[in-house]
Amino acid sequence: MKDKKGLLFVLSGPSGAGKSTVIREVLRRNPALYFSISCTTRPPRQQEKDGFHYFFIDHNQFKAMIARDEFLEYAEYVGNYYGTPLPQIKSKLDAGIDVLLDIEIQGAIHVREKMPESVSIFLAPPSFQELERRLRSRNTDKEEKILSRLKTARAEFQKMPLYDYVVINHKVEDAVSEIESILKAEHCRTAHRMQLIEEE
Amino acid sequence: MKDKKGLLFVLSGPSGAGKSTVIREVLRRNPALYFSISCTTRPPRQQEKDGFHYFFIDHNQFKAMIARDEFLEYAEYVGNYYGTPLPQIKSKLDAGIDVLLDIEIQGAIHVREKMPESVSIFLAPPSFQELERRLRSRNTDKEEKILSRLKTARAEFQKMPLYDYVVINHKVEDAVSEIESILKAEHCRTAHRMQLIEEE
Numbered sequence: 001m002k003d004k005k006g007l008l009f010v011l012s013g014p015s016g017a018g019k020s021t022v023i024r025e026v027l028r029r030n031p032a033l034y035f036s037i038s039c040t041t042r043p044p045r046q047q048e049k050d051g052f053h054y055f056f057i058d059h060n061q062f063k064a065m066i067a068r069d070e071f072l073e074y075a076e077y078v079g080n081y082y083g084t085p086l087p088q089i090k091s092k093l094d095a096g097i098d099v100l101l102d103i104e105i106q107g108a109i110h111v112r113e114k115m116p117e118s119v120s121i122f123l124a125p126p127s128f129q130e131l132e133r134r135l136r137s138r139n140t141d142k143e144e145k146i147l148s149r150l151k152t153a154r155a156e157f158q159k160m161p162l163y164d165y166v167v168i169n170h171k172v173e174d175a176v177s178e179i180e181s182i183l184k185a186e187h188c189r190t191a192h193r194m195q196l197i198e199e200e
Numbered sequence: 201m202k203d204k205k206g207l208l209f210v211l212s213g214p215s216g217a218g219k220s221t222v223i224r225e226v227l228r229r230n231p232a233l234y235f236s237i238s239c240t241t242r243p244p245r246q247q248e249k250d251g252f253h254y255f256f257i258d259h260n261q262f263k264a265m266i267a268r269d270e271f272l273e274y275a276e277y278v279g280n281y282y283g284t285p286l287p288q289i290k291s292k293l294d295a296g297i298d299v300l301l302d303i304e305i306q307g308a309i310h311v312r313e314k315m316p317e318s319v320s321i322f323l324a325p326p327s328f329q330e331l332e333r334r335l336r337s338r339n340t341d342k343e344e345k346i347l348s349r350l351k352t353a354r355a356e357f358q359k360m361p362l363y364d365y366v367v368i369n370h371k372v373e374d375a376v377s378e379i380e381s382i383l384k385a386e387h388c389r390t391a392h393r394m395q396l397i398e399e400e
Contacts, residue, residue: 122390165385166393178388185365185385188378190322193366 013123
């Protein structure tokens with residue numbers, strides 16, 4: 001049997017939904033899953049490692065990659081560029097490895113347009129009250145920033161119907177288990193399986 | 201939060217795919233899942249219990265149920281009627297309970313037409329060679345019957361693209377786990393989750 005193609009999973013969710021924790025746990029339990037690392041032109045923060053948190057590149061390198069059409073999607077944010085590099089993702093998918101992208105909502109919509117076979121998951125907090133509680137409990141953000149994040153979250157919720165799946169993060173363990181089910185179930189989708197059977 | 205509606209799952213597969221074993225294990229591990237029992241006008245075989253293997257009813261009762269539109273689908277086979285009774289299924293779904301149907305392929309197509317929101321799963325043997333091996337190892341069927349079953353299986357394979365999912369039964373444990381993932385993932389489908397969120 002020929003190696004099957006991997007599947008591309010896109011995870012989005014408002015700040016405070018608990019995305020980082022959920023992703024960390026999904027990756028720990030599924031070491032075969034490749035987590036795509038973004039490129040950025042912003043300088044690394046303390047503790048951020050090149051090739052782990054981001055690929056830190058300069059503006060010229062970033063623009064050269066845009067020119068070579070090497071981004072699945074990219075965006076400018078407060079004067080810096082952020083992008084999802086395509087070559088690594090393609091080579092993983094071709095090798096039969098599933099890829100997980102952590103991407104904000106506008107980027108996710110671009111990915112969907114460019115790779116309609118990708119599977120999108122929206123990680124939602126149980127409620128706005130809970131989201132606000134979580135943002136405040138971090139104790140790192142100023143009131144202004146918290147209110148701005150809540151406003152953004154409300155706008156992001158409007159985009160939820162564009163996603164294939166919605167996972168509500170009541171408990172990390174349950175959210176992780178639901179995401180794992182989605183990964184597994186998507187491999188059983190008839191279109192994907194037919195491809196396998198025809199190749200046999 | 202209001203009780204959500206249950207989901208209807210339809211499982212089909214050729215004779216020899218291992219459907220009974222897989223279903224038994226899925227039900228054992230998911231006691232909350234309701235397995236729909238069919239009605240039939242054929243007499244019970246040895247060891248078959250009414251209300252467990254089938255609801256055994258007579259022709260008049262069956263025809264009265266047809267007249268009352270109480271079948272999700274029904275068919276005649278060698279002079280006997282077989283049907284999937286709708287009232288129990290509806291009441292379970294309304295109560296938020298998932299329902300599993302074991303139904304042959306023609307019936308599954310009818311269910312899909314009548315309840316397009318249902319989720320269909322095709323249980324396939326790993327290969328035709330393996331299907332033949334399994335049918336022969338049963339040692340219960342005559343050569344003629346085995347050949348007829350294989351011919352039917354080939355015809356049924358052609359209908360596979362009509363299903364949402366294909367689970368290949370290499371190992372019962374893996375097939376059961378894939379079906380469980382499908383049950384869980386389908387509850388995360390955006391349409392289903394949006395309904396929940398709107399009701400909150």
